[in-house]
Amino acid sequence: MAVSRQPLGPAGPGGPAGEGGPLRIRELSSRQLLRGGEIVGRTPSAHPEGADFERYVEERVLTTTLDRAVAWARSNSFFPATFGLACCAIEMMSIVAARVDVARFGFEAFRASPRQADLLILSGRVSIKMAPVVRRIYDQMLEPKWAISMGACCSSMGVFNNYALVPSDKFMPIDVHVPGCPPRPEALMHGILRLRKMVQEDPELGWRERYGAQGTEEIVPDETAGRGA
């Protein structure tokens, strides 16, 4: 729906009443126009008909569904939960700082408690001792909630593929994975904006039935079970 920029002045289609008539009259006519009533003191040719009238209204009224409006509101006001685990937390802190200012998009209210947050940025490595805590906090967050796994350690155990770490996909549904070790602040910003676009376009994210996802194990080939047991 491309909203074309149109000067409101006399150059409008059919030219509303009189050149530069006083504002009141122009207000009056557009209200009557929306009610489809006869516009006082307008020349008949100025009154758009049929399709032309439809286009005239459409250019001035934004029609949307409730879902899209709610999604627009939600996606522009994520409250990230501060979940600084390790090195990525320092880079997450610097997106709040002045250079890559996350406040430009309305996400600077970092909430400490999960009750007030709706975006969990998992920044750092999740150890096996920390995994139940992360899952519990994700459960205690209120709906609708999203999760960004920032950095390689969180998405795929990154530099350390050993006994102590768990990839976050193993125990909670993740929406956006931000690569990098640590990802630059701009990379995390791109990840958050990507999540914003995902939420705006389609509130019901499809690829995984979001709210029903219990653990989301990949399919681990069974023949490697013997190695290193």
Place this chain on the structure above:
Amino acid sequence: MIGEHTVGDTVFFRGHGTLEIDPATIVPVLHRLRDRGYSFLASVHGVDYYPHEPRLGVHYELLDMGRVDRVTVKLRVPTDAPEVDSVTPDRAAPGGGVLAGWPTANHQEREVYDMFGVVFRDHPDLRRILMPEDYEGHPQRRDFPIGGEPVAFTYNDTPSLGPPR
């Protein structure tokens, strides 16, 4: 107590002295070195000398802040009887009175216990410090597999760490 066969071996490598001592005499040796001036216990850490027996080693890095001199006290315990006296608590001196211990070794001995399985006798609070409380096995031992996710896409990945060949 400190006898003539307490110090098994002394090494002077790259300008740094190391004493290897009999595990039973660790507390008197550290007290003697403290009286000699090495009052600051910088670090207590474990080493797994896998192929050589006795396997589990515990190192005590001592520092004399006055003469800025460092010395390492090393002891080796086998895996079937990994028992060592802890240096953390205050001990009763033989002639009455109390010999102060090294509170700094508290967490460090717990880490050596957690990672290598060396049990420190009458340590005030010997529990696992880094791994979850109910974790089996001591991860830093050489024969403990490094674990982690099997890499799904390569079939020629090097076998797990295991002992060095």
Place this chain on the structure above:
Amino acid sequence: MLRSYLPAIVFLILGGAVGGAFTLLNAALGPSRGVAHKQDPYECGLPSEVKRGLRFGISFYLIAMLFILFDIEVVFLYPIATELRAYGTYAMVETIVFIVLLFVAFVYVWRRGALQWR
């Protein structure tokens, strides 16, 4: 007589309506899913053993009472401060008496040592 209270009543109705709308909208629009542990008390991500009947020390109650006492005092000063010139010297004297009374209470509380946490 009722007319002069009309703005206050309209204000109350509007406030209630907006507040109610938000809560109802939340309940209606927000998807809610009874996941495990969602209702548990939040204790930094760990299972908490703080049950419903948690007993707090008495000192918290004392501090809360003192705060309410002196906070309400300030709340009363606001309306007087805005209309002081209209009410004239009578209101001035009245306010000074009010403040002195509470100041005596403050000195008593201070000397008794209730301001120190115990």
Place this chain on the structure above:
Amino acid sequence: MSSTEEPTTLSAYRRQEQSITLAPVEEQIRSDVGGASDEASHELLTLNIGPHHPATHGVLRLLVTLQGEVVRDIKPIIGYVHTGIEKTAEDKSYWKAIPVVERMDYLSYFFNAMAYCGAVETLLDVEIPPRAQYLRVIHLEFNRIMSHLVWLGTSALDLGAISMFWYCFREREAILDLFELSTGQRMHTRYIQVGGVAEDIPRGFAEKLRKFTDAMPTRADQYGDLLNKNEIVLQRLRNTCPLDAQKLLELGVTGPLLRAAGNPWDLRKAAPYSSYDHFDFKIPVGTVGDNYDRFAVRLAEIYESTRIIEQALAGLPEGPYITTDRKVALPPRHELATSMEALIHHFKLVTEGFRVPPGEVYHPIESPRGELGCFVRSDGSSKPARVHMRDPSFVNLQATSHMAEGAYIADLIATLAMLDPVLGGIDR
């Protein structure tokens, strides 16, 4: 991976942890309360200032027993970001282990690499060219300033001075720009190699560096003006949770915490490494050893580090930026086309890495939080047999219970902020 533990086993876990004997605490309360207190006033409550808490500077968990507002007992429980770095380093060849070791204490990554490379160089007995030593000192001191800035920003945040965060991160971004210019990466730069540094500094680096070091002292004055005259911060920090130098030494505490208590122990002066003795700088030392001294010592260290960087840049010698010993350092690219030996050395180093003579070395350096020592044992192969990092925060953390017992919760939060624990280094 089932993540929901049944509450029954967990409370057993909690009971096992709660080996707190409260008998001494009971009489102490009864004595100072005067005995006329009812049961509820000294009702003890055990709470978790746990892994997910804004004031714990990372995933540190404190099992705190409170009597009202007063902290009666603290049990730090760590391990929530344990990554098995020392085990992973054993699986890598010597020069591949640097990125792994660098990610331990994620605020002072140059120091981790420096401690590890220092230990390996002592094992190899290789000589570091003076230009490489000076470049290392410049980057180490920049990292010290950056680490103190992040500490200052987050600690002032805990004490309520929120604007400090933006000031400090403004300087941090300037430093990271310089890191990016000389090393190519903001954090975990792997700039310090075994034998020297990875690259020589580009042409424009010196001017940018001089521009930064001229502006830094005035910026640090701004921080001082903001906080030193702020009555709330002073009330929160002055003579709260002091600890004397003797008790700190018994607990093994080093670094700004020890210097705040009056003991001027600093490895850069006591046992100078990497040509620190060429520079003249002072060691800020506190007197009382309370939270305000710890804050003031670190703030003063920012000035000293700036002076070191200026002197290091002024006296930067010419010459190679990495050792010319081909057994350890890669030969320059253009030599590969011409000489056969360079090709062989290159191939040997890239495939298997250099072999290190068997031996054990403990190499301590002065990190922003204290003595950071790296113990490396080599068994003659091209992979380290054991890498252990003696992390200063791991040892300093034991002092929290001695500092904050008997204090209010607000003082505990201030003490934790001034302790500057970095959990990556603690949990390794």
